[in-house]
Amino acid sequence: MTILTARVPEELAGMRLDQCLAELFPDYSRSKLQLWIKAGRVQVDGVALKGREKLDGGEEIELDAEAEVVLENDAEDIPLQIIYEDQAILIVNKPAGLVVHPAVGNWHGTLVNALLNHDPNLNILPRAGIVHRIDKETSGLLMIAKTLQAHHSLVEQLQARSIVREYLALVKGWMTAGGSVDEPIGRHPVDRKRNTVRRDGKEAVTHYRLEQRFKRHTLIRVKLETGRTHQIRVHMTHINYPLVGDQVYGGRFQMPADCSPELAEALRNFKRQALHATKLGLEHPETGEYMEWELEMPADMQYLLKVLAENELD
Template identity: 45%
Template sequence: MTDLSPHASPSAVDGDFADLDEDSAADDSTVLEAVVPEADAGQRLDKVLAAQFSQYSRSRLQQWCEAGLVRMGAQVAGVRDKARAGETLRIAVPALPEDTAFAPEDLPLNVVFEDADLAVLNKPAGLVVHPAAGNWSGTLLNGLLARYPETAGLPRAGIVHRLDKDTSGLMVTARTLEAQTELVRRLQARTIHRQYLALAWGSVSRAFNVEAPIGRHPRDRLRMAVVHGGKPARTDFTPLAELDTRWGPLTALRCKLHSGRTHQIRVHLQFAKLEMVADSVYGGRLRPDLPLQRQALHAARLAFAHPLNDKPMDFIAPIPDDIASFWDACGGEMDEIDPQGW
């Protein structure tokens, strides 16, 4: 069993986009061209653009017109301009954030173990794992590509499983395709063991489990829910300690996953009529006076056999400072929730 302590490497910044002048595109832009057909003479320009550059949505083409990125002949063209037959249309397509989503970034990563095949990391709360809308850079994936350039040829840069942005704790990532394939197989076979610490409002006197299928929420596409026809999911919950606080009863729970569905612990806690502390998405109460402003969930223990040599590996991530401080402020003792005792 390995006890982990923080470790970080230098960080970096990302750059700006340059402007486009009349004759040439900036290095991060691409110029597309098309000639206005005779049949389209007199048509509104945005309609002609949509026909000639159908790979882009009409609304995006209109935005580029309004930004002065479209020319008809030598002149900047507007959305409502009339197309002139035989004129050359030029669009300076700017580099979009998603176009550089898989760029290496020298981010601080808390790497607690690494060898030629894999790495185990202790992810801080607030770090997004994979690029997506609203988070096209500064993700764990970007940091992995910088630290391990060989992962550029792997699906998701070697990421095997994810943690939510505001969940802290342990993750394993692969550095080779062989290791990634085997880790994914073992994750599906449930031989990678993951235990979490969760703090929930309410009183829990005995251990229980929730075995309920999880799928997309029928009305809110950003949330998951227990739904008929969802994917099978089971979570075991064991109470570690209970405190009486000025906000009400508070219970620390050890959560053991038997599957890996999106938001699984959070959804199963809500299904069990419990509120995870500061998880406003799934019913937790957010209060200005609460000394914790992110969901109280930490991936505290990770155990698996090495994918290439089957050597047993067992890691523990210390309780992060924000959760520890909150527990202490509520009158709790750290040894009550310390994953060393799990």
């Protein structure tokens, strides 16, 4: 058994207990939460209430969660580059090209399959403990919870926007200064595989600053305040600085003027979005200690920057 705790925020005041639990513990089904309420495994300020009873806000909830198998995916012997691991969390460097979650067309060969091979006990955690994701063709740091308590803590930190997530991105165009993009993101009205900025979308905030400028490209450091699907790619395209190599949001490929043969070849052969999750910072779920990791860019991005810098001298 695992005791998970949460305080009812004021914005949920007046909500029924069962509805409130669904908001506070979204990784468990409503039917499972209802069973736990009826079994007396949910305490509100130390008292077991019925699911229909309304809350005032500010109450302390204790959920006696039961560890059970929630994943049926296969474990597969796929190499993992482990940056850090202890009894509560696992930090990995995901290579470009590796899908994070199994789905239609990608049931095997994913990060989830690799994690289940590394630690079979992760099958009792939602999504094998993965609490955030990065796109298939994005490289870099990813955090995984190894216990229910750690999972709940990391999800809460994400919701509180206290986790540090920074990316390095190479964009088309010569930026003059850093800035922020505060534009809601939602599903594209025509192409359902894409997202776009739209008024009725979900809040999305991206901050960026300049790292290095080239003739017609800019390397930027991006900090996420929210975590919408394809957020960096959508926001950078929205302000007319699409990511190099982005096959979905980057538009038609155009060779820049005054381009050396080496740079032309490098750009033509770079088939993924030039995006790397370079920094991750969080509060350890058990010790409360702030921990941070930073990774340099992978070889393909480093080579592209090298050729861009050499092209400056031509």
